[in-house]
Amino acid sequence: MYNKNNIFAKIISGEIPAEKLYEDEMVIAIKDINPAAPIHILVMPKGEYTDFADFVEKASLAETTHYFRTIAKIAKDNGANEYRTVSNKGASSGQSVFHFHTHILSGSKNINLVDKNL
Template identity: 45%
Template sequence: MPIDPTKPYDDSNIFARILRGELPCKRIYEDEHALAFHDINPLAPVHILVIPKGPYVSWDDFSARASDAEMAGFVRAVGKVARDQQLEVQGYRLLANIGKRAGQEVPHLHVHIFGGQPLGPMLAR
């Protein structure tokens, strides 16, 4: 169910629980600012989620409240994961859903990295 990104951070969300080690994930990258892991319901041959370690509901929340170090670290982590997966040669797509109309389902900022096949149009109509 889509969430309201204007609500306060809910620390019982699935990504907060993964960050605390309460739930497993197929981890592929971690540093002080970000965690990257394979999506449990992949929509492409490569489907990775990258999440900041801080409690941010959405991109709006993150861009308003995160420190410069958190922002730089998160963006660099997304790029590193894509390069480590060798996606830059064939291309890849980044997606961050924010809010109800975009279909955000988890109230923790996350970026999807899709690759490994032609990805089609940007939006389905």
Template identity: 40%
Template sequence: MSDQKKTLFEKIIDRELPGTIVHEDEHCVAFRDVNPGAPIHILLVPRKPIPRLCDATPEDQPLLGHLMLTANRIAEAEGVGEAFRLVVNNGAEAGQSVFHLHLHIIGGRALSWPPG
């Protein structure tokens, strides 16, 4: 894939851009959000570049399950395993700004509802 077509997250995964990585395995990479909305705000990104959740296919089901379980382990490691929020923005109107599927792991303070 050429440099112009890589997403910001692919460049972080490939170490072409800096990121504070807190977890990585063969399926995903997690790093701290540069503009955190809470004391704990980590982005969990699959290595496979799926633009939006609605672009995932049945073949992606094991990967999506892996992301959920990994998010739980990261939240526990960060000390918020009993109280955290997972957010997936799907599309620009939902607040998605990087079109590479990612989960926001948010915690470390009381979170209100509704979120947006």
């Protein structure tokens, strides 16, 4: 079940400030406050989805397509020509905020995702 009080829901609603890098009617992207790479961006849909599986099951085709195309645009617009995308599903995978989101990581060859607990 989706928790409307999670930090990303509060960022999307404007209750909590964040450094926005991109925003449209369906997607928001912010700088990660604890970066695991020189470029570390969090991209999230504005809809209430807990994780990747919830998103692909419940989001419309238009929203799903827009989300993934927008990730590529955000990466390019922020100088990430080569990058890694990461989405976790569930606490044991490292997910700590249960609002679906994708990390864009760039600028380092050796991004140790385990130590950064993405």
